[in-house]
Amino acid sequence: MTAVVDPLIRLDGVSKSFALPDGRRFDAVRDVSLSVRPGEILGLIGRSGAGKSTLLRLINLLERPDAGLVRVAGRELTTLPAKDLRLARQRIGMIFQQFNLLQNATAAENVAFPLRLHAGHSRAQVADRVAECLALVGLADKADSYPAQLSGGQKQRVAIARALAPRPDVLLCDEPTSALDAETTRELLATLADVNARLGVTLVIVTHELEVVHALCRRAAVIADGRLVEQFDVANAARQAASPLALELVRLQRQAAIADQVPSHAATSHAVSSPTSILSPAPTATSTSTSTSTSTSTSTPSLAAPSAPLVSSLEALRA
Numbered sequence: 001m002t003a004v005v006d007p008l009i010r011l012d013g014v015s016k017s018f019a020l021p022d023g024r025r026f027d028a029v030r031d032v033s034l035s036v037r038p039g040e041i042l043g044l045i046g047r048s049g050a051g052k053s054t055l056l057r058l059i060n061l062l063e064r065p066d067a068g069l070v071r072v073a074g075r076e077l078t079t080l081p082a083k084d085l086r087l088a089r090q091r092i093g094m095i096f097q098q099f100n101l102l103q104n105a106t107a108a109e110n111v112a113f114p115l116r117l118h119a120g121h122s123r124a125q126v127a128d129r130v131a132e133c134l135a136l137v138g139l140a141d142k143a144d145s146y147p148a149q150l151s152g153g154q155k156q157r158v159a160i161a162r163a164l165a166p167r168p169d170v171l172l173c174d175e176p177t178s179a180l181d182a183e184t185t186r187e188l189l190a191t192l193a194d195v196n197a198r199l200g201v202t203l204v205i206v207t208h209e210l211e212v213v214h215a216l217c218r219r220a221a222v223i224a225d226g227r228l229v230e231q232f233d234v235a236n237a238a239r240q241a242a243s244p245l246a247l248e249l250v251r252l253q254r255q256a257a258i259a260d261q262v263p264s265h266a267a268t269s270h271a272v273s274s275p276t277s278i279l280s281p282a283p284t285a286t287s288t289s290t291s292t293s294t295s296t297s298t299s300t301p302s303l304a305a306p307s308a309p310l311v312s313s314l315e316a317l318r319a
């Protein structure tokens, strides 16, 4: 008999609307109910404007729902007084597409920031935790660097270290790789997989890149016009999924499976020539720079089909 595990995140009938300049209201999220189990990696996918980011921000109450309940780690957030909500939010880390680092603070100071916000940590404890988190994301040697001295991938790693510093149960990721080139995206996804596997941190990732879902997520939820259209296990997408977006993911999975079976030079040419996600704009040139390269591009990377090494290294991390 399988043990029933309580969800770590439970959204119950949440809705959110915004006021339009003409006085009408726009329904960005409509009556969504969704559960996320502890340790899960959930991808929220959908076309631009579907309501993915708003839904993500409802989980930590960066947006307050107009209706519905938001329960995280057993606590109903919508009814918490401000002080308790601040404490509850410490258990919910978040990273953003544009990193949102303090520009005039070093990597170490950025990571220390959430720890300093809350009393109770000695200077030595903060220093230890900062060093631990920077090492975890492979940036032990960049503690004294300022964001301007770091590549895009390194900045996102600092953001991950900062989010992990208060030991969250869950990390909300809003388009975490959209500002990164293909190679840096692969490295970042491996880091996120590692955070999930080693620390057991639950991940909820908003992305418009089906490649990210394929490479990292165990479950996917499709959002369209503010509604939850369907959810499925990524490994069983071919059997469980029905929406056009999910079927596009199935096509991507098949391409990757074929690429896995053909010799590497053929796989490479296949990956390069295959169409990218229908969510992405027209393909742009991919870069093969390393993690130390400067990547400040805001264009959507065109990953095409994920390369076999990416898929297998992430699957190894997942195992």
Ligand SMILES: Nc1ncnc2c1ncn2[C@@H]1O[C@H](COP(=O)(O)OP(=O)(O)OP(=O)(O)O)[C@@H](O)[C@H]1O
Binding pocket: 018, 019, 026, 028, 046, 047, 048, 049, 050, 051, 052, 053, 054, 055, 208
């Ligand atoms: N603060 C706001 N005020 C008014 N409208 C908003 C606000 N935030 C979001 N919206 C609108 O709500 C809709 C959903 O936005 P949201 O950012 O959640 O979509 P998304 O699926 O994440 O899109 P994208 O992939 O383009 O980021 C959009 O039409 C957006 O313009």
